[in-house]
Structures are given as C-alpha cells and as structure tokens.
Amino acid sequence: MITITSTQNPHVKNVIKLNDRRARDEARRTVVEGAREVGLALGRGVVPVEAFICPELIDGPAAETAARHLVTIGQTGMSEVFYVSPEVFAKMAYRGGSGGLLLVVAYRPARLDDIQIRGVPFLVIVEEAEKPGNLGAVLRTADAAGVDAVIVPIPPGSRGTDLHNPNVIRASLGAYFTVPAVAAPSDEAIAWLRAHDIAIVAATPAAETLYTAADLSGRVAVAVGSEAWGLGEAWLAAADVRVRIPMSGQVDSLNLSASAALLMYEVVRQRGGAGEQGGRGAGEIDS
Structure with missing residues (x-):
C-alpha cells in the first residue's frame, strides 16, 4: 500500500474538505474516526471509499483488528487504503484521540x-x-x-x-x-x-x-x-x-x-x- 507523508496530498486535502457540511453534502460522504467507530462500521458491512491507517498511532486490540481488516480490504481492491504519517493523520483528523484509523464513507442511503x-x-x-x-x-x-x-x-x-x-x-x-x-x-x-x-x-x-x-x-x-x-x-x-x-x-x-x-x-x-x-x-x- 502507498504511504502518504505530505499534507498536500490530494487525498488528504479531500478528507479535510469534508469538515465542511456543504462539501459533505455535495460528495455524499463523511468521515469516521476511532477504533470503536471504525470497528462497528466494518462489522456492519460498510465498505469505505478510502481508509487511512497511521501505524504509529494504532493502540489496543480493537484498533489492531480494525487495521488488519482494512489492510485486507485494500488488498482486495474494494477500497483505497493508505498508510499515513502521524503529521498527516493529525491534519486529517476531525478530533484528537482517533487511534490512528480514519475512514471516508458514503452517506447511508435511507428513506x-x-x-x-x-x-x-x-x-x-x-x-x-x-x-x-x-x-x-x-x-x-x-x-x-x-x-x-x-x-x-x-x-x-x-x-x-x-x-x-x-x-x-x-x-x-x-x-x-x-x-x-x-x-x-x-x-x-x-x-x-x-x-x-x-x-x-x-x-x-x-x-x-x-x-x-x-x-x-x-x-x-x-x-x-x-x-x-x-x-x-x-x-x-x-x-x-x-x-x-x-x-x-x-x-x-x-x-x-x-x-x-x-x-x-x-x-x-x-x-x-x-x-x-x-x-x-x-x-x-x-x-
């Protein structure tokens, strides 16, 4: 998998744009952070559009399990999965303490x-x-x-x-x-x-x-x-x-x-x- 070390990378910039509601609504995508949240999303069968893993920030069994799951998804080609540096992850993270895992997911189609x-x-x-x-x-x-x-x-x-x-x-x-x-x-x-x-x-x-x-x-x-x-x-x-x-x-x-x-x-x-x-x-x- 590709490792992103620049905060100017287009994928990173696109994630940052999703901090804004208008950008989220236009893309019909949002951001998921944290081991528990990512684990529940994956457990419910959610396939992310993109996933970002910061190995240095992975902490605990739940985060490790979710990270392995994401690596497998990346290997199958179902999603784009990237490794990122701590600096890049900090730039993308909506909030602190996200445990080194971040997903971009499509809005849930619900009526x-x-x-x-x-x-x-x-x-x-x-x-x-x-x-x-x-x-x-x-x-x-x-x-x-x-x-x-x-x-x-x-x-x-x-x-x-x-x-x-x-x-x-x-x-x-x-x-x-x-x-x-x-x-x-x-x-x-x-x-x-x-x-x-x-x-x-x-x-x-x-x-x-x-x-x-x-x-x-x-x-x-x-x-x-x-x-x-x-x-x-x-x-x-x-x-x-x-x-x-x-x-x-x-x-x-x-x-x-x-x-x-x-x-x-x-x-x-x-x-x-x-x-x-x-x-x-x-x-x-x-x-």
Missing part, C-alpha cells in the same frame, strides 16, 4: 419507506438538535434502548440537523451504523407515521401529562426538540399526546439527549425491559 415495520414499533424523533454531539448521544442511547429507528425532521426552509456530521458519528460511539436513522421533511415524516398507525408522543414543558403517566407501551414515536425552541408547531399539532418531564429547579430546559433518554427508557420500562421488546429486528433499514 422513510426503507424502515421495515414489524411487531410493535418504537421510534424517536429528534428535531433541530443544536449540537451534533447531542444527536450522537441520542443515537447511542437509542442503540442501548432497542429503538427501531431515529427520524431527524427537516423543517420547512431549513437543511435540518446534519445527521452525517463526523461529530454525530463520534458522539454516538458508532451507533450511527447500528441504529437506522433517516432525515426527512417534517410533513413527510408525520404522514409516514400516520400511515403506519404510529402515535406521536411530543415532549413539551407546556404539557399537563407527566411522561410516566402516558401509555407508551404501544406503537409510538417519542419526539423531542431543541433546548432553545422545543418542538416545532408541526409536531406539536400532530401529537397524539403531549408529555412533560417534571423539573423542580430554576433551569428551564434539560439537555436534549437527557430528555430523549428519559423518554426512551420509560418506553423500555412500560414494555417490561429491553430484552422483551423484540429488538431492532422490528425496524431495520434496507441498505
């Missing part, structure tokens, strides 16, 4: 109609997450709670939250690859939920019903909005039930990912525990 509905569906709606790390944290919790799919609405006149931001992938610890996630216009997402008889449970401080008092054991999609503005009017109007999380302090909002976690695990509690929900087999996305 609402790709979500397979079987059993009793359990979905999460995340509208206008202000920070990529919050959305990544929601995906991480969704993986643990057995959520079937996460829908990221695109409000009118907005590009919506960037589902493919490298920080989303990093904060999710790789759950970006294990939890089906779809970005779709709000009106289309609401119509899809209606067509599949999935109740919308909207979290809002103005609700009278506590989230623990609502029936979340059926076909539900729990919806949360940004800390600053909450859920948009479209989702509040479409809600079958509105719920609130009790707050006794002086701060007027919870972190989005914390709110989502409370709601997700209330669904788990009401259904008798994650092991009895049926798992993500109820809502996998075809790739």
